[in-house]
Amino acid sequence: MKIVCIGSGNVATHMAGEFKKKGHDLIQVWSRNSAHAEVLASSLASMAMTDLAEIDLNADLYLIAIKDNAISSVVRALGDVNGLVVHTSGATSIAELDRFSSHGVLYPLQTFSKAKAVDFKDIPLCIEATDADSLDKLRTIAAELSKLVYEVDSDKREILHLSAVFACNFVNHMYNLGAQVxxxxxxxxEMLRPLIMETAMKVQTEMPVNVQTGPAVRDDEQTILKHLELLESSPHLKEIYQTLSESIKKSN
Amino acid sequence: MKIVCIGSGNVATHMAGEFKKKGHDLIQVWSRNSAHAEVLASSLASMAMTDLAEIDLNADLYLIAIKDNAISSVVRALGDVNGLVVHTSGATSIAELDRFSSHGVLYPLQTFSKAKAVDFKDIPLCIEATDADSLDKLRTIAAELSKLVYEVDSDKREILHLSAVFACNFVNHMYNLGAQVxxxxxxxxEMLRPLIMETAMKVQTEMPVNVQTGPAVRDDEQTILKHLELLESSPHLKEIYQTLSESIKKSN
Incomplete structure (x- = not known):
């Protein structure tokens, strides 16, 4: 496939890199920021550009991997392209791409860091399209990248994205509060890192509700009171400790 | 060493098993529950008992790995033993073992499940003793089990335990709330599992504050409002979403 990559952030870098690895031709990389476009384009043996008017109209795939709030303006500025146009956003409806005859969504449910390689085969890819032909194409494309492909409509994708805020963003914040303590x-x-890994490992085969540990789930009021005392000088941490301990008691 | 294991739960099972693997002699396993004592004792080629009066007074090491609130009564009931007596509790002061001439703490900062093997070498072991001789012994014992040995006094061990509530217990609860959504x-x-692993992997080399992602840290009010709307019918989840989003904004 001839692919145009629109965006130069973490998701664009990882996805375009993966397409390149699979032997596809990344013909253009667009970014608002020309330095960013250059960096990604050179790693893909591609051409960098900052003007959407210069985008080739005859590529097979247009990969829009940019910030959610930038999608609608890029969609308006893009020419009448002939290939399949997809965005990679969890929180953006497929309807944003309505003006393209062939369009869809290719949402990787994973957190990316530019410097850190991830094994794409194990990344859940959520696909959506409104016509059978685009859906067929997307199925083929997604299956080439990952062994975990799910067909998920825009409403459910939004729910997935919300659940990821709990299981990823809030989790990382808990790590941060632990680090603050x-x-x-x-x-x-450093001392907490092995525990963090094991806690994540446990729920790879079990449901979290079945492996909950700690003072709240065993109604150990003595330890909870001791912990609240230790947090006396951090009212903010104390409030979170109380809220989440109550929530564990309610959930388990 | 001749070792007496007092307790038959997750920690007792894993630690006693590890001592056995290293070639030590588990001479007795005590538990209030005779069936539990039998199960562990048979896996250790040891002797099960439920009466503390029958405990051998001349072992080298007494490993007290039982529920925090059971430690003081077991300590009172135990005879005047001659070896090193240690407990494995994060939240219990070393002072609880004062009546034994040689005593200390051997606290593994890890979460154990009976059925799941863990690599003991990578478990942080926190040791404490009040006299130089016991501390020397504990250093040797801990270094045989793990490459991560820390000397931590009772006050700091309590803080470690508190930080683990955030980084393990509350984290697992966030997984559970994601699963509920x-x-x-x-x-x-299943779809969240790869993201959960990667989120834990990221902080193995980075500090959590530097890899925080999600709508709260990028002040994406539009997404936050959309998520709160999706949680309208779950006031409990909505409250936690708001509290933690505010907390992320304050911390980052």
Whole structure:
């Protein structure tokens, strides 16, 4: 396939790189920021550009991997392209791409860092299209990248995205609060890392509700009170400790 | 070493098993529950018992790995033993073992499930003793089990334990809330598992504050409002979403 990559962030970098690895031709890389476009284009042996008017109209795939709130303006500015146009956003409806005859969504449910390689085969890819031909194409494209392909409509994709805020964004914040507790007593976050890995490993085969541990789930009021006392000087952490302990008691 | 294992739960099972693997002699396993004592004792080629009065007074190591609130009564009931007596609790002071001439703490900062093997070498072991001789012994014992040995006093161990509530117990609860969001829309928790692993992997080399992602940290009010709307029928989840989003904004 001839592919145009619109965007130069984490998702664009990883997805375009993966298409390149699979032998596809990344003919153009667009970014608002010309330096970013150059960096990604050169790693893909592609051409960098910052003007959407220069985008080739006859590619097979247009991959829009940019910030959610930039999608509608890019869609308006893009010419009448002939290939399949997809965005990669969890929170954006497929309807945003309505003006293209062939369009769809290719949403990777994963967190990317530019510097860190991930194994694409294990990334859940959520696809959606409104016509059978585009859906067929997307199925083929997604199956080439990953062994975990799900057909998910825009409403459910929004729910997935919401659940990921709990299971990824809020989880990382819990790591951060743990690090704050340690730092305030000159203890090293390093000590928590094995526990963090094991906690994530456990739910790879079990449902979280079945492996909940800690003072709240065993109604250990003595330890909870001791912890609240230790947090006396951090009212913010204390409030979160109380809210989440109550929530665990309600859920388990 | 001749070792007496007092307790038959997850921690007792994993630690006693590891001592056995290293070639030590598990001479007795005590538990209030005779069936539990039998199961563990038979896997260790040891002797099960339920009466603390029968505990051998001349072992080298007494490993007290039982529920926090059971430690003081077991300590009172135990005879005047001659070896090193340690407990494995994060939240219990070393002072609870004062009546034994040689005593200390050997706290593994990890979450254990009976059925799941863990690599002991990578488990942080926190040790504490009040006299130099016991500390020396504990250093040797801990170094035989793990490459991650830390000397941590009772006050700091309590802080570690508190930080683990955030980084493990509350994290697992976030997984559970993510699963609840999915289930209410007939989506499979399976889809979140790769994201959960990657989120834990990221903080193995980075500090959590540097890899925070999601709508709250990028001040994406539009997505936050959309998510709160989706949670309208779950006031409990909505409250947690709001509290943690505010907390992320304050912390980052």
């Amino acid at each position: 340690l730092r305030s007593h000159d203890l090293d976050f | 999915l289930r209410s829309h007939d989506l499979d928790f």
